[in-house]
């Protein structure tokens with residue numbers, strides 16, 4: 001059995017490595033469409049598109065002659081019901097961070113698992129939500145943070161694992177979910193499905 005991570009995110013790769021799993025990385029190339037009415041639906045749909053693309057390619061390319069598991073994920077920040085993805089530019093990053101400063105927001109990560117078991121396609125998605133409280137941050141601090149370049153490839157324009165750690169007052173829920181992959185939940189869901197990930201190689 002093979003595990004394939006359908007992601008270009010170095011953080012997702014690191015988190016999966018933390019579990020000591022053997023896996024391949026094939027990032028999805030397609031332009032995903034934001035579909036859904038709620039943050040949870042949106043992240044699960046986006047994760048599904050990423051994992052689905054790689055699952056289909058893998059079958060086509062016959063990389064997966066054996067049973068396989070493809071993992072896709074998507075992370076967004078939600079502030080007062082508004083979904084924030086990655087900032088488009090510096091101004092966008094500033095507006096996002098200014099909105100998060102001194103208040104509480106949620107981070108949603110959707111996960112989609114596509115499996116081939118005994119020649120059959122099985123697809124399963126779920127999401128995890130973490131509440132994050134940010135200290136008030138001055139405009140000068142925000143500009144200095146944006147100058148580091150750290151916000152640009154991250155949902156909500158910050159990385160809790162990086163320099164933005166200085167702005168985080170409290171988190172409720174899974175830290176790894178904020179970084180982009182709720183590994184404990186993934187492991188537990190697979191366990192419930194009767195899948196022992198350590199049997200994959």
Ligand SMILES: Cc1cn([C@H]2C[C@H](O)[C@@H](COP(=O)(O)OP(=O)(O)OP(=O)(O)O)O2)c(=O)[nH]c1=O
Nearest residue numbers: 007008009074075154155158159160178179180
């Ligand atoms: C909130 C937050 C997000 N992020 C990151 C996680 C994700 O990589 C990114 C959100 O973008 P995503 O679109 O979820 O993922 P991605 O484009 O980086 O990678 P791929 O689609 O190939 O899997 O924001 C952090 O690294 N730290 C944080 O604190």
